[in-house]
Each structure stands twice: as structure tokens, then as C-alpha cells.
Amino acid sequence: MARVDHIMRRACAGALLGLTIMLAPSTHGDEATAEPLTVLSWGGAYERAQQRALFDPFTEATGIPVEVQQYDGGIVELRQAVAEGDVTWDLIDMTRSQAKAACAENLLEPLSPELLAPAPDGTPAARDFVDGALNRCSITHSVFATVVAYRRDAFPGRRPTEIADLFDQERFPGPRALQRTPAVNLEWALLSYGVPREEIYRLLSTRRGLSLAFKRIDSLENLHWWEAGDAPVRLLAEGEVVMASGYNGRFFDAMINRDLPIEILWDGQVQEHETWALPRGAAHPDAAREFIRFATSSERQAALARLIPYGPSRRSATLQVTTHPDSGVDMRLHIPTHPLNAERAITKDDDWYARSHTRINDYFRDALLDERENSDSP
């Protein structure tokens, strides 16, 4: 009960703050006096898009300046900061699996779905967000995907249409590059046997399912294992491989901004959630909640998705996505949650990985990596 009261108080305070802001747009002039909100995010093109679609408009609307710091994921620093009582961030942009882990360790403040704005047509937030978006301590704002990309010029006369083609080196000959982790690879390997996506994690939980998956991956000839996120695009660009797994945002960048002759195979894409979370003991929790409400509104989500190809976590926002404001590219075709792309999408089972990753990693290393130590990507 104490916790509920706490949440209620916070929510009321948040609402009050929102009200004050709405009633007093003149706070715009008091920018210097408002304390800045410190957001921890991922840097790069992603941060630039956030700056343009979220941070600047937020400051403009509320007068609260946003300071951005960068990190590469992980909860080690957060754990340390909470333990030392020295949390310098007000808000963290983290993957859902890490948010769940941090939440379980009590490093995050609980977030109520009450703080979210309804859709423009009045649909309550709880029904507007995609499944699994609203968690105890985190709220999904975008969905990104690991997908396969292939060189358009590699297979004259035909093109891969399903994820099983990744493993079909007879019809689609040439070297492959996969991430050096079990995640995503195992899912694709089982999908290639015709296993329905709803059953993937159940079957991967058996020794038989794992060995089937390993057998499929092991059957690939000339396989490069990549680790850094920019490796797949580089390997494809240099012609080292003809098919590679990678993050959809990176492939988009290579296709649109660098004009590389590659294409994304959306079949079997593995989706993950990117969330907002409040570290425990943050200095400005009310402003942070206000920011979450602002940044997860349909309008702001759609604005962000027009800049980078990450799928909005709101159904109403997905419908509003249009063209890139500068290049005029139709962004709907590039976001993972677009119905055409999401037809056979898998949502990565964070809970399953969170609780089994040590064993899965061991099996993966024993089955596939030892003998391939030398075939690592250059």
C-alpha cells in the first residue's frame, strides 16, 4: 500500500506540474531558472534524431532544458550509482531486457501507465501501446529489429524472401555474417525448419531444439561472426559477405544515406523494445515523468520515426509516420512495426534470455564457436 500511495502522490504531483506548465506557457522565458533534465542515451544518429524530435520540442514546450549523456547500454554503472546514492541521470533510454533486470534489482522507480497520454482519437494508452510495452519500471517508446540484409547484386534473377533462405547456400550462394551471440541466430535457425514463431522459445528450451538450431547454423559454409554493430554494413559494403544480420537502423543508414546496394529481408525480424526508465534516487522525477508523457505521445513518436527507422510503440503513432523531413524517403517502409514488415516478426523473449542466457551461451560456444575461432571476422 505504501508503494501505491507513493505512486499516487508522484502521479498527482506530475499531473499538477503538467497543469502548471499548460496554464503558464510563459515559463518559456524562464529557461535559465529551470533545472535541466539529464537524459542518458545512446549517442550517434539516434541521439541526433531524439534531439530534434523530442528534446528540443520538450524544452520549447516546458522551458526545461535537456542535457544528454551517452552510454553503451548495460546496468553496471546504474547499479553503482544507486548503491552510492549518487545518481546523476533523471531518465535512461534502455533496452527492455536491461530495464527488466534493473527493475528486478530495484534500481528503477515504478512507472504507472496512468502518466501516459491517450491517443489523439481518445483511445486509452493501455490499448494504444503494443503488447509488452508497459512494464512495471519501463515504458517502451520504440521497437527496433535485428534483420538480415543482402547485397542486391549477389543473386541475379532471384532474391531471398524468407528467413530460411539465409541458410540455403545452394539457391543463395556466398558467405554469411552473423552476430557472435546465440540470440537471434537460434530463432532464425529454428524458423528455417518451418517451426511456427509462437513455438520458437518453447522448442529452444529443449536439448533437441537447440541441437537442431546448432546443426542449421553449423551447416553454413564461410560464416563470419561479427561483434561490433557497424561490422555487418562494412562486410556487405566490401563484398566480404552477401548476407549479414544486423540492426535495421544501421542498414537503413547504409541504404539511404550511403547508397549501398543492399536490401533488408524483413521475414523473421527479431524485435526488441527500447524503453524509458527512471533511475531510483534521481533528482527530478516529476520532470522526468512529464518528459515521458511528452515523448511517448503519438505525435512525438511519429516525429521520431520520421527521422530514424524505429517503430513507434503506439499503434496510433505507427499510422502517422510519413516521409523523412529532409530526404523525403517514405519511412513507413523502413520501420519494423509496419504491417508489411511485421508480418512474420518475432518479439525477442527477454524473460527467457534473462534467465537462461548463461546456459544458452555455454551451449552456443561449445557447439559452434570453439572450432571456428579462426574464422572470426577480420
Added chain:
Amino acid sequence: MAGEPETTRANDPEHPTQGARGMVRFLGLVVLGALIGGLAALSAVGFVSAVLWLNDVLLISPRGRMMFAHPEALAIATVLVPTLGGLVVGQLHRAIRERRPHTPADVIAAVQTRRGRLPARAGVLSALSGLVSLGAGASVGQYGPLVHLGASLGSIGAKLLRLGRSDDNVAIACGVAAAIATAFHAPLAGIVFAHEVVLRHYALRAFAPVAAAAIVGHVIATNVLSSGTLFHVTDTAVPRPWEFAAFIVIGGLGALVAGAYMHAILAVGRWAGRLPVVPSLRPALAGAALGLVALWVPDILGMGQETLRFATIEGAFGGLELIIVMVLKLAATALCIGMGFGGGVFSPALVIGTLFGALCGTLIGDAGLAGDTFVFYAVCGMVAVTAPVIGAPLTSLLIVFELTGSYVLTTAALASVTLASPIAAQLFGRSLFDIQLARRGLDLSAGRGRALLQNARLKHLLSQDCVTLNPHDSVDDAVTALGNGGHGEAYLVDDKGRYRSSVTLADLEVMRGRNQGQRQVRDCPRTPRPVLGPEASVWDAMHQLQDVTGEAIAVVDDKAGDAFLGVVYEASIARAYLQYSEELRREEHGTG
């Protein structure tokens, strides 16, 4: 015991009239079917979700096991969970009158004998027993408990509305259809199962409410249960012509596997009865054995959905592995059900059949004959084993069709079932349910009419309106008594109320004609006449009538020292026979 034949009245609710009134009544029945369908579907959804949750929490499901980090504790849980589950189940069964969980066989018996009125208490306890058994990983199926649960809900609904027995039967069928439609996502299979296995007729009067129930079940399933379909098949390979011959042969062999499966269950049941263990502890024993073997082959735990899926993938099992897992699954299921776990026989049959089909496919593949048709063999094996076990070839085919949407695959399954069902029916019986019922004394092999008459007891036809004589009475007195009573036969009952014999007025008159009027009636020559016991059925009485010329048959309780209970008149036996036949005819051929 079968119910008494209902009296025929002009506006008998059991026999609706034609026209507007009949139509309104009929529509009411359809609405009732939809309501029962909704209830049964929601409980089926709850049941299935609870089983999945229990399996995850109790470390039975592979997912739950993979997410659990401590191998030693996992091994202990593998043995302990089924054992404790068995203990709980054993205690639950003590609260049921028959000391065993009720199954679809009980539903079939209630409908075929027009008894209806499934007991609520046994229904709830059986569902609970199934839930605990499945949750704790016993190698049993979930569809049996779901069917029984749906049927019980239907029957309870009919009872609350004070409906007649025909409507009670239809309500039961509605619950059954909805349960199958929900659990399999297969409304057509649900409808056909209710008719093929439970009602065993296709009257329009029953069809419409059952269809309504199945549709409601299907709608609820598609909106609530997002996953859980049994198999998706994406292959579009087409088997070569000769392979259909192979499918037919697989059908024949599958019938033998089905026979082995059914007889293993029955044999363990008989063997368990001789074990020097209290019946309520037997499931725990089976659970412990199951857990120990599962340490080596975890595939045998639970319903085996993962095993089923793997069996449709070429190369997931080696040939020898297929045999080992198939035999162990068969043995584990026979052990669990025979020793008294609650649960169905269908899901394990699906697994065993699919493994068997996969074995055939592997052998043919190893011989270098088959192409991309592995999944066809798996499905043919599955249908060949399950159809005989539940006695439902059409339902099995429809399940394949509705779950795969593949017409080619259904045709292959059809080839397999053409041989499987008749062979199994000839060698073993129509289904496991029918075999079990026959062993409990209800023989359904000669159809419903006979089963109904065999279960209809004579008691309510019993009449005290007859002339009884003391053996010491004089012939003259006897003739007077018969004349006063207006009867042609009298029954000799001694001072202790024991039946001695019967005499006819004709014989007495002959004695009197010979001036023997002062002699005692016991000296009268008797024609040997059969008698009936108090538990005799209308069917027995009909048979006795063939050998009797007279007006009535005496009913004598030979367990109570030949106590005379009364007589049954030939006319009332014939009337009862006609009435039962008429009710059946109305129920099975009525349109509304």
C-alpha cells in the same frame, strides 16, 4: 440406470409441436447452446492457461526448465512434482463416488442411455484432478478433461432450466463441441466430435445448438488464446501417387499401435487393481516412476507438445530415438492413466501416433524413396493412431484440415484412416471409451437402441396387481380368487414371502374337473416359467417374452431368498419398448 420413459402428452416439452411454437422452442435451444458454448469455452481457456502456468511454475515445461538455473534442484523437482501431483490426485478421487475421475466415457454412457444429468460434484472434482495431473506433468491428455468439463456444464445448465432428457443430451453435446472447438481452434471438428462420439446421430434438432456452441467457442478461442494451435504446416509438397499406398499401410499399422496403446492402458488398470497399495496412493507411485524415467527422457513429461512438433521435423529424431521415445511415451501414458491419474488419452495418442508416423517417414526416407513429404507421414501416423483410440475418424480428419488448412494433407490422412478405423474396430472395439464401457457392462456395439433398453430397469413397470396364492390353498379357493381378480394366472408365494411357482386358471380348472378341488394348489402341475430379477432390464424382459405365453412375468429377488416382488405384464413391457424406441426416433430424427 436409464430413466423411465417419459409419459406422452399432447404438449410434452420433450416432443415439441411443429409450427411457430416449435420454432421458438427450437431457437431457445440454439440460444442455450450458444450460452453453454460460451461457458464451456471460457472454462476451457481457463483450464488450458492454468495448465500452462502450472507447467512453467512446477518446472515441467521445457521453457520453465530452461529458465531454471539449478540442475540438481531441477532433477529433484522432476521426480518430486509428479509424485506429489499423484498424491493430490489420489486424495481428490476419494471424494468421488466411483473413486476414479470421470471421463468422456461417462459422458457417452449418460447420453447413449438417455440418462443425462451428469453429476456436478464429480464433474468439478474430475476437472480438478485433470488440472493437477496435467499441471504436475503426468503423461495424460487435456482434451478428455475439457470434454468432460464442457459436458458437465451443459448438463448442469439443462438441469437448472429443468429441461427434458433429450435437451439435456443436446446441452451435453453443446458443451463438448465448444470445448473441442476452443482447445483445437477447430469448430467443425468440435461439431462433428459431438455427433460422432457423444450423440452418435445427426439430427437437425441437435445440430443447430451444437453448431452455435462450437462457433461461440471458436470466437472466444481466437480472441483469447492467441497461440496454442497444434501444428502449422507450411509445406506445399505433393506426395507422389505411390505414397498414398504407403499412407494406407501406415493406417493399418497405426491401428495396431492404437490397439497396443489401448490395451496397455487397460492392462495397467487391471494390474494396478492387484497391487498391494491403497488406490489413493497409486497415482503417486506412477508419478515417481514417470519422474525417474523423465530424468533420462524428458520428452515423456506432460502433454508432449514440443515432442509432437519435433516429430513433424525431419531429422529431429534418429530412427532408434523415435522408437525409444514412442515406446516410453506409450508406457508412461498407460502407467499414468492405468494407475489413476486424471486426464485424457487423446494428446498422448497424438504424440505416439506422430512419432510412429515419423518413424515410417524416416524408414522410407532412409530407403531413398520419399521427397519432401516427411510431414505427411507424421500426420498419417498421427491420424491412424488417434482415430481408433477416440473412435472418431471424421473428427480426426477435420482436426487435420482445420489446423493445417491443407487439403493435400487431409487427403493423405484420409487414406491412412480408411484402413486404421475398420481394422481397429474389428480387432479391439469402436474406441477406448466403448471398450471401457463394455467392461463396465454397457455394450454400445449393437447401437444405442439396445444399449438404452439394456440400461432401462424394469422396476417402474412392476405391478402388484396380481393374484398371489399360498401353496396350501385349495384349488377351489384358487379358482374363486382368480375369478374375482379377473386374471388367468396366479403366483404361489409361501408364508415367508418366497416365490414358489405360478399356476394358470386352465390347469386349476382341469384339476377341478377331475374332482381334485380340495387338493392344495401346490400339487397343481406347473409349467416351468422364467422369472426376472429386480435389476433386469427391459431388454432382458423382451428376450424372456419370446419363450413365455402368459400375461405377466414374475419378478423375484434371488438375492433376498427368492422374495416375490410383483409381476411385469407383457403389455407393459411391449409398451415400454415402443416408448423407448419412439423417444429415440424423435430425438435422432426430429427436426425441431
